[in-house]
Amino acid sequence: MSKSAKSLALSVLLITAIAAGTAFGQVRKKTGLGREALTEEIAAWDHDVRPDGVGLPQGKGSVKEGEVIYQEQCAVCHGEFGEGKDRWPVLAGGQGSLKSEGPEKTIGSFWPFASTTFDYIRRAMPFGNAQSLTPDQAYALTAYLLQLNDLVKEDFVLSRENFAAVKLPNEANFFDDDRETSEKHFWKKNPCMSNCKSEVKITGHARMIDVTPGSKDGPKVD
């Protein structure tokens, strides 16, 4: 191809690109605001972990090491055996309770992925002293919580290498939002306006339960 033919082809290509871009309104000038994030800065903040193990730091921790940290820093709220004190979250037990009147949604009974435990411990725990644990301590605590839920043995050591192999038993019981099919009958053309039912009975009163704050000094009615 001659030089001029080449440059013609190039300019046709350019014009086409510009035209297409303009037609879709997609030629957007970058503002240049902000600056490039440095690798160290991203490393300081990007700690998030996914179920496939992406995001896990180097490190490892054993059930035994985890037990020591747990009893020192976690048991005060979560209880010695993960049973939860007062209304703080219950972390262990609850297997088989999900269909009952009082479902106990713990790591072992409900949570779908072990990575959630590691991620949450490292970002938000201990409550009031967040981001104070090393990766090894987070591995150890996760290992201990798995053991409290009878999912690993007492000599288990959790690491980046074996993390993805840990599966939680309830994973298969989660499914994506299906309201638009399973609740399709909530879309109605003409909701009933008159004589919609013949009888109305009161079946429950909030006052009987009497748990409303300030209900004793509520508004007076003449």
Next chain:
Amino acid sequence: MSENTALDRRRFLRAAGLAGAGLALPALAQERKPESVITEVQDWARNLGDGVQAHPYGMPSEYEKHVVRRDVEWLTAGRESSVNFTPLHELDGIITPNGLCFERHHSGIANIDPAKHRLMLNGLLDRQLVFTVDDIKRFPGRINKAYFLECAANSGMEWRGAQLNGCQFTHGMVHNVWYTGIPLKTLLDEAGIKTNGKWILAEGADAAGMTRSIPIEKALKDCMVAWAMNGEALRPEQGYPLRLVVPGWEGNMWVKWLRRIEVGDQPWHHREETSKYTDLLADGRARRFTWIMDAKSIVTNPSPQAPLKHKGPNVLTGIAWSGRGSVARVDVTTDGGKNWKGARLDGPVMPLSLARFYVDIDWNGQEMLIQSRVMDSSGYVQPTKDELRKVRGVNSIYHNNGIHTWLVRANGETENVEIS
């Protein structure tokens, strides 16, 4: 009645040309003592009031002290990871005042110096970027939008039956605010999303490091990075200096104190989208990623904290909203759902924003069972609580948008009840 007064009354009637006309006359007014609030000069009418700058940041009247957020202490273990409730029964129109927007924190309110706040964009992007708050405010294409924010757990205590006596407690985890900010798309375009970027992770700078996964379609469609609410800077408890706005979707996703947006090819399945904010059904399975807030409405007046005090004309009012679009109509019943009547919507009806409805009623002391029912622009009709329970059971905690019932007794007292 003394002779004089009777005489005065006859004179008055004659003068007014009304004697014997058989109209409802101000007869009682003639017999009552004159009201001292009218006949006596009040302090505020005689003395000088405070000058300007007595309150550099204005506050409500001292007689409105009861109009506050309230919490339910037994609900949570501590106040740093807790919730309080908007006093819906004290508000009107569609905008929630900044100081009354309900709060939900997972590790307390982060108190952030905006000069030290940064927003990082990293992950599957052409460029990994860091912005100051000033940078964010310099972006072209600033927008203003009114959106409702409802906690997915709003009305969560009512799944098994009527429990809390007041719409503040049953429905007060919702507010409606004008946000100022820029589309999240503007920032993502600035960084350049790689073709395999399908999800974002929004992260807060608070001690909970709150994170939520959001599909890229939603992030590009209408999410905002906001710095102002109702015309002024975000309140610390609402995410100062920057928060994510995720219109129509559950409040937990509207990450406050927003410090980082990561782009990835899969959701992260973090705590607030697995252990929490998933909907446990009766069969033990759990729905996840139930982001959209279903259409919902509530009569705010009368309600247990705002009983009827007078017979005769009264204004029944309430709010309605939908995460799928705008409020198309609201119907109200006073007989427990036997007969319904269309309510009047007043004020702007905008997509993904609260709408205000009214029904002017004449109350003669009869017992009433009041409900409201919204239909949204997608044709979704707010279900009864029983219809909801049929599909979802009672262990869901989240996404209770069932029709709510208030019983108004003959003396005006109003109670949260369940009906057949």
